[in-house]
Amino acid sequence: MKKQNILDSLDLAMKICNQAGVDYADIRIVEMSDEVLKVRNGLLSEIVNSKNLGYGIRVIAGGAWGFASSANLHSQEITNTVRRAIQIANASAMKINKRVKLAAEPIWIDRWATPYIIDPFKVSYDEKLQLLYSTEEILRNNDPRVKSAWAYLSIAKEHQWFASSEGSRIEQEIVRSGAEIGVSVSDGNEIQRRTFPASSGQYLQGGYEVILGLKLKENAAKTRDEALSLLTAPPCPSGERELIILGSQLALQIHESIGHATELDRVLGLEANYAGRSFVDLEKKGRFQYGSRYLNIIADSTMPQGLATYGYDDDGVRPERYHVIKEGVFQTYLTNRELAHNIGETRSRGCNRAEGWQNIPIIRMPNLSLAAGDATLAELIADTKDGIMVDGIKCWSIDQYRYNFQFGMEIGWHIQNGKIVGPVKDPCYQGITPEFWGRLVGVADEEHWHLWGVPNCGKGQPGQRAEMSHGTAPSKFSKVSIGYKQA
Ligand SMILES: [Zn+2]
Known part of the structure; x- marks a missing residue:
């Protein structure tokens, strides 16, 4: 044309x-x-x-x-x-x-x-x-x-x-x-x-x-x-243990338990498909303890290479970088021009996007990343007495309020007394969103930080696909309920 x-x-x-x-x-x-x-x-x-x-x-x-x-x-x-x-x-x-x-x-x-x-x-x-x-x-x-x-x-x-x-x-x-x-x-x-x-x-x-x-x-x-x-490999041992989550698995954890939970249309009940509501009600803005002080979640559709990087969203809004969670405290929601006033904000956060030309834009996650910490992965492992390190998404489920979840991974590694003992098969873990993030005790540094792309996030009715990225570094959680599940 x-x-x-x-x-x-x-x-x-x-x-x-x-x-x-x-x-x-x-x-x-x-x-x-x-x-x-x-x-x-x-x-x-x-x-x-x-x-x-x-x-x-x-x-x-x-x-x-x-x-x-x-x-x-x-x-x-x-x-x-x-x-x-x-x-x-x-x-x-x-x-x-x-x-x-x-x-x-x-x-x-x-x-x-x-x-x-x-x-x-x-x-x-x-x-x-x-x-x-x-x-x-x-x-x-x-x-x-x-x-x-x-x-x-x-x-x-x-x-x-x-x-x-x-x-x-x-x-x-x-x-x-x-x-x-x-x-x-x-x-x-x-x-x-x-x-x-x-x-x-x-x-x-x-x-x-x-x-x-x-x-x-x-x-x-x-x-x-x-x-x-x-x-x-032996099956992943069950019980409450330390957990180190790597790469794309941590990206999915952020996507499901923080990203979707902070989309304002879901919080307001205007969208409820695909496990669509949220426990992060309006009372929580600016005060809710979403996780430990290590939890810093930054929305940024201006960063290089993110799948949700753009000059403008489909409302014609130029996006900015902002904290969704700062030192564990929930700051604000993902919004568009229509809904921003519901949380007392005068400008949209630039999150309105549509799949293609045949759909109406709805609130979609921007790039949403966990800020790097100051540990190395070797330090996180060395500091682990009895834990599991996991990678590779296999299956997951989360309730309709984004509160109670479980994830199964492709591979785990058993760590004992600061050393990797060997691989374990079919690891899974479960948790309650704020309790789980409250047990975040260490995040690896910039050198270990990578941007992971989600090419197929589904939302809306009729269903729409959207793309976004989540930056993560290997992160350690104390006392997570870990188990063994054949998918
Ligand atoms: Zn999604």
């Missing part, structure tokens, strides 16, 4: 909205490009190459929202789509108790783009498949115990144009790249699994250099050998 046509479409939609005298309107034109390549057991098992372009129009009329979308950019269809959004708003206005009021936001005219070195869509299939085939071969290693071996990569480009009736005009181009390798192994009695770098893949914003930087091939043998070692 030509750039001038896009700009004309933005102008046309806003002109009709202004003529109709709506309270507010915006349009987002989004072009999505996705590619996935997957090799499994020596064969190319999946190839996705998709592209779509469309637009969503939001209006506030009579104090109520209306939304309509279309993939047809002809001027007559844009006109029809705008009118449909206005009709929906007018119909909704007959049933509202409170008029929608948006928090103020400056008018922005800007362009923002992910910095990258190698355009992943310009790297040849030959080169990408060569990487996947050669890595998968090392994983499989012609070992009969390896029942399944896989390697995949996934790239996406999201080009968006936003215009609002307030006068903002924003263009953004977001590029995300990621990959995963893994094996399932069995000795005939049981099945074990190990993945690298993370069990739903590791993703960052950036180009093909992100995938090269994961060093998939270099880590294939270790990934396979760890899976095989689990076949003869």
